[in-house]
Amino acid sequence: MGTFTILLGGELIRTPRLERQIEGSRVIAADAGIGHARMLGLMPELWVGDFDSVPADLPDDLAAVPRKVFPAEKDMTDGELAIAEALRRGATSLVLAGAFGGKRADHAFLHLALAVRLAEAGTTVLLTSGAQEGAPILPGKAASFDYANGTLFSVLGFSDLSGLTVTGAKWPLDRVEVAFGSSLTISNEVKGRLGIALERGRALLLAHPYPLPES
Template structure:
C-alpha cells in the first residue's frame, strides 16, 4: 500500500497512478490535483489558505482535518506527521505538487523528510526525488548517460550501486558534500542501495531516466 500526498505546488505527472488499496490525502490547495489523477482523497487537511470556494464545494463530502494558518509547521509537514502516525506500514509516500514557484516551500518539503524517515518519492517537472532512511534500495530505469545524484542528509553507510558510471561498494558518504552528485547510467537499468542513514536520490526528468520503483527492506544486509 502506498500513501499519496497531493500538495499545492505545480502538477507533474507520476509514472503510475494510485492503485486500489492506496491511501490518498489532499493537502490544502493540492486537492485540485485529485481530478487530474482521477481520485477522491479520503482526507483533506491543512489550513485551507490556498483552497477556493469552488474546490471546497466540489469536495464538500471529503472529511477535513483543519489547522490554524498561524502555526510552526508547514501543511506538508503536518501531513507527513499524520501518515507516520496512521499509516506507518506504507510501502512509500508518493508526493504530487511538492515543487513550484516558491523555493522555500519546495526546500521545506525536502528538509523535513529525515524527521519522519518515511520512504518517499516526490515528483517534479524537472526531477524526481527519492528519500529513504536505510536500509534502502532503489531501482532506476532510463538510458545510458542519464544523470543520477545521491546526497547524504545524514551520514550514509554501506552505499553501493550497480549500473552507474562511477561504481561504489560499501562507501561512506558524509553530509554537506557533493561527492555523489552527477553520476550517470551505463545502460538502461541501475540499482542503488545503502545500509543506514538518510539519503536523497535525484534523477532529472528532463533526461529519459525516471525513478521507477522503490524497495525498502528491514532485512537488508548487503
C-alpha cells in the same frame, strides 16, 4: 490499504509512471494540493490545512471534500499535518505528490528531510513531481531501482556519508566517503540496474525518469 498519496502544493505533471504509483491508494490533500486532484482524477478522503491557498474555481465535488482546519499560526506545515493524518489512518507507504518546486523552497526542503526521517521510522516514502522522484537511502539497507539507461540521478547527502556504493551507473562508486556538501554524487547516469548501498549517514536518491526539458 497502507498506501496514501499526499497531494502537496508543489509542481506536478501527470505521467503513466505516476498513475501506476498512485493507483489504488487513499488520498489526502494538503491545502493548495487539492488543485492536483482534478488533474489526476482523484477524490481525496480528507483536505487538511489552514486554507490560505485554496485554488480558485474548484469543482463542487472537490470543494465538498471533508476538511480538517488548522489555524494559520501553527507549528507544522499543511503538508506535515496531512502526512501525520495519513499515519494516524494506518499509512505504511506514502507517495508525496507535488513535493518539489512551487513557491516555497523551504517547504520543498522540508519534504526531502521529512522523507528521510519517515523512512528511518519505518515508512516507505516516494517523493514525486511526475518529472522527478526522490527516495530515501537508509544505512545498512541496499536498494535497487527500475530506471531506464541514461536516467539522470543524484545522491543527496544530508550528512557526511560513509561506505556509499553505487552500481549500475556510468560512474560507479565503491564504499566511498562523501563529505557533507560535496558535489561528488551529483549528475550521474543509470547504466544497467541501479543499486545503492550506504553504511552510515543520511541520503536521498533524486532521479529524473523522463528527459529534462531543454534550457
